[in-house]
Amino acid sequence: MRGSLRLLQVAGIDIKVHFTFPLILLLGAFDWGSKYGASGAAFGALLMLALFVCVVLHELGHSLVAQRFGIPVREIVLLPIGGVAMLGKMPRKPVQELLIAIAGPLVNVVLAIGLVFALGVRGDLPLDGSGLLALSKAAPSVETLLQWLLAANVSLFVFNLIPAxxxxxxxxxxxxxxxxxxxxxxxxxxxxxxxxxxxxxxxxxxxxxxxxxxxxxxxxxxxxxxxxxxxxxxxxxxxLRLGDAYNKHALTLAPGDSVHRVIDYLLTSYQPDFAVVLGGRLLGVVTRDAVLQALAAGTDDNYVTGIMNREILRLEAGLSLAEAREKLAELGVPVAAVFEGEHYLGLVNQEDINEALHIAAFLRIAQERKAGSLFAA
Ligand SMILES: [Zn+2]
The missing domain is CATH 1.10.287 (Helix Hairpins)
Incomplete structure (x- = not known):
């Protein structure tokens, strides 16, 4: 997510905070500081930090189960309103989605049990619940911290289980x-x-x-x-099939073309990626980023073969757009080559797929309108 900073990495997952995140710390500090002064403000910020540690553990619960099913987890981002775990793709088996979804709230149950245990050991357990209800008036202390976190974990559990x-x-x-x-x-x-x-x-x-x-x-x-x-x-x-969505009118390059030619193409077309083709065979792909890098490095006098990417994801034309989109997202690549058997057809990127979807959606609405007007007549 844009505007977020990496804090640490757990099990290969980046845990990041969004730049707006400190707002919640300020809010906690303000809330408790208005009642208990400077030490209250520090306590309020500490409460929010502890709460977000629980939120990270909740998101890690989802993420680790997802990883068990072979679903890549890109990152966990902390926002003032909570955490988001970004999965590389959607689980397609209902059982997998069920287990991934349930793992987060279960983490809060485990945390709540741990907190009840800690409060019990300290002899601070609010057995009748009155301790929890009086929380808003409680003075900063370890007991208040533990009780507040217990209430927070119970709330997180209940709120997350709302079936919406x-x-x-x-x-x-x-x-x-x-x-x-x-x-x-x-x-x-x-x-x-x-x-x-x-x-x-x-x-x-x-x-x-x-x-x-x-x-x-x-x-x-x-x-x-x-x-x-x-x-x-x-x-x-x-x-829809990938064979319907790739760019059939794309400009292509020959191995002998210079980088300057691509710059001309970039200036006069909206095309971001260019296939380098020799006798119908795909040699590699030159991306806009590679061209900009060459420009910055002053190597734009070279041939396109010097800056082309030779390792291109190959996708079959018969693949559905849904599968193609998932593959691109999963591998995090901007562009793929479409093949029919050994025959190279063209390039496809995320935008081409979105465009195809957009048009297909319009076509369907138009068809429904036609059917509707026939019925009305
Ligand atoms: Zn969750």
Missing amino acids: FPMDGGRILRAVLAMFLGFSRGTKIAAGVGQVLALGLGLYAIFNGQILLALVAAFVFMGAGQERAVEEARTLLST
Whole structure:
């Protein structure tokens, strides 16, 4: 994610903080500082740090299970509103999604049990819950820290199990439905349930004047819609083939062309990548970045063969766009070569795939309109 800084790496996963993250520390410091002065402010910031350690562990719970299923995890980013684990692709088996989704909240259960144990050992266990309720008035102490974290982990567990996207509960519900109804219908129903819940929550919030809660409801409502859109796009992408999406009118280069020629092409076309072809055979690909690097290094007088990338991902023309998109995202490569057997067809990048999807979506709407107007007539 842009604007985030790497803190550390765990199991090959970068853990990053977004530049807006310190806001939550300030908020904690302000909240406790207004009651207990400077030491209160330090305590408030410490509480928020401890909370986000729990959030990282929650996200690591999702991530480590995902890795077990061979799903690459790119990074975990901490935002003031919580953490996000970026998975390289979506788990396609409902059981996998279920286990990945459930692992996060389970981490909070384990943490809560650990905190109850620690409080018990110290003799500070709020057995009747009154200790938890009085938290907002408690003075900074180790006891308050442990009790506050216990309450926070219980809240994280409960909040995440709300069966609405983008919460873990929404994914759990979709995974269970998908086992019986398939992925597409499961997503539709789970998104519907999430939107009904969000609507109810939103109405409750508005009637009770709770603006923050109303915002959360709006966020959940949009999250559900987005998940449905992603799934619809995926269904559409899986019906289209890569052979329909690659750029058939691309400019190509010959091995004897100079880098200057590519610069001319870059200036006069929107094409970002150029195949170097000899007798219909693909030798390599020159990317815009490689050209810019050559320009910066002053080696733009060279031949294109000097700056072309020879190791290009090969994709079969019969592959669906969904599979192609997943492959590109998984390997983190910007461009791939499309082949039909041994015959090179052209290059395809993420944007070509998105463009094909965009047009296909319009075509479908147009067809539905036609069918609709026929019915009306
Ligand atoms: Zn989660």
